[in-house]
Amino acid sequence: MRSWREILGFGPVGPRPLPIPTANVPLPHDCLPAVPISPSAASALSTFLNVHYRTGSRPGESPIYTISGSELRWYLEEEIMNGMLVYNSDRSALVGCCFSKQLGVLVGAEGPTEISLRLISEFCVRRDRRGSGIASYLLSELLRYLRPETSYIFLKEGAPLPGAGPPLYSGQWVYRRVKRGERESRGRVQRLDLYGAVRTAWHFGRRRQQQMIINRPARAHPKSTRSYLYRGFRGSILLNVSPAGQVHPQDGREIAYMTGWVEDGELLDQERRDAALAASAAAARDFNAPWIWFDAEAVGPLSNQSVWKSDGPYHWYAFGWTPGAKKNSVFLFL
Numbered sequence: 001m002r003s004w005r006e007i008l009g010f011g012p013v014g015p016r017p018l019p020i021p022t023a024n025v026p027l028p029h030d031c032l033p034a035v036p037i038s039p040s041a042a043s044a045l046s047t048f049l050n051v052h053y054r055t056g057s058r059p060g061e062s063p064i065y066t067i068s069g070s071e072l073r074w075y076l077e078e079e080i081m082n083g084m085l086v087y088n089s090d091r092s093a094l095v096g097c098c099f100s101k102q103l104g105v106l107v108g109a110e111g112p113t114e115i116s117l118r119l120i121s122e123f124c125v126r127r128d129r130r131g132s133g134i135a136s137y138l139l140s141e142l143l144r145y146l147r148p149e150t151s152y153i154f155l156k157e158g159a160p161l162p163g164a165g166p167p168l169y170s171g172q173w174v175y176r177r178v179k180r181g182e183r184e185s186r187g188r189v190q191r192l193d194l195y196g197a198v199r200t201a202w203h204f205g206r207r208r209q210q211q212m213i214i215n216r217p218a219r220a221h222p223k224s225t226r227s228y229l230y231r232g233f234r235g236s237i238l239l240n241v242s243p244a245g246q247v248h249p250q251d252g253r254e255i256a257y258m259t260g261w262v263e264d265g266e267l268l269d270q271e272r273r274d275a276a277l278a279a280s281a282a283a284a285r286d287f288n289a290p291w292i293w294f295d296a297e298a299v300g301p302l303s304n305q306s307v308w309k310s311d312g313p314y315h316w317y318a319f320g321w322t323p324g325a326k327k328n329s330v331f332l333f334l
Contacts, residue, residue, distance in 0.1 A: 043069030235265025
């Protein structure tokens with residue numbers, strides 16, 4: 001039986017999206033066939049994910065899923081999210097789910113491409129059923145359900161995924177807990193609206209001849225990604241921070257994480273450090289999320305006096321399209 005890792009590892013195809021090979025994955029024993037997620041299942045899914053869904057690379061320190069049933073129902077009703085779920089044979093319990101979110105398009109130096117992208121997320125199997133083939137089956141059914149939209153990205157934390165090809169982007173997480181007093185000052189960052197963020201990202205990308213993934217939703221909502229612009233002496237930084245929908249196990253407070261960092265012009269290392277501190281403080285206030293994760297390269301070398309703490313590696317992967325010949329050839333701006 002193919003594992004879900006092998007399904008994700010079919011290999012990027014492109015440069016334009018092509019049909020993804022669909023594996024003939026059998027229905028696991030004692031399970032009903034997968035069905036599309038409906039808004040009526042939101043409450044049960046929220047409870048299921050709170051118990052079974054864990055991310056991160058540190059055992060015993062995994063964030064806890066907190067998106068409520070009512071909020072999840074709204075995402076499903078507004079078609080911001082969709083996906084598939086699997087029940088056990090008598091429909092008395094959920095055993096797995098896999099979500100997909102529409103992101104936007106890949107934007108290159110010449111403008112938007114024809115590659116429309118989705119994010120695979122909340123990919124979770126009940127703990128006592130893992131290793132039974134449910135993950136492989138769920139993913140194959142999700143891909144059948146979403147065709148012909150066949151271009152995806154997904155986040156893998158911890159070790160790289162064998163057989164999945166070079167990542168879109170790999171980095172190392174660092175994190176900090178923003179103190180209450182810091183959240184009162186925005187520092188030298190300006191928050192941008194959706195239009196300003198997309199326009200600035202496109203401008204920066206064209207100047208750098210760099211591909212980016214830009215999320216252009218039809219409208220913003222309370223937990224949309226926030227964009228911040230830092231202006232240095234001879235350069236600028238455009239940053240994105242997104243809510244995780246999770247809380248830290250230490251104190252039950254919300255988490256947010258960096259999903260974009262694009263530079264234009266010349267910047268000093270101190271300016272990068274200042275931008276990371278100011279944007280993380282602004283995001284902590286905007287999301288009421290004191291726990292903030294950033295990319296280590298953006299923050300710079302850590303010292304014993306640093307407010308940032310080292311965490312594990314992470315990798316964004318493409319699936320169904322060609323990101324480029326080398327790692328980090330595409331920068332995320334989700």
